[in-house]
Amino acid sequence: MIGKFVDVEITDVYPNSLRGKVVRTEDEMGLRVAETPESVIARTRKENDLGVGYYQP
Structure with missing residues (x-):
């Protein structure tokens, strides 16, 4: 399931x-x-040169 979307019910x-x-x-x-x-x-x-992530719609 790597690289796929799934819905998961957390049990523990x-x-x-x-x-x-x-x-x-x-x-x-x-x-x-x-x-x-x-x-x-x-x-x-998105990430800047320092590796800090930011949101860009």
């Missing part, structure tokens, strides 16, 4: 991790028709 919470079960995958959501994960990240996540 631990100090440094979360456990959950997959509710639905992007195939069931129909997301790839509109946008890929890479296009969302490229559009919303």
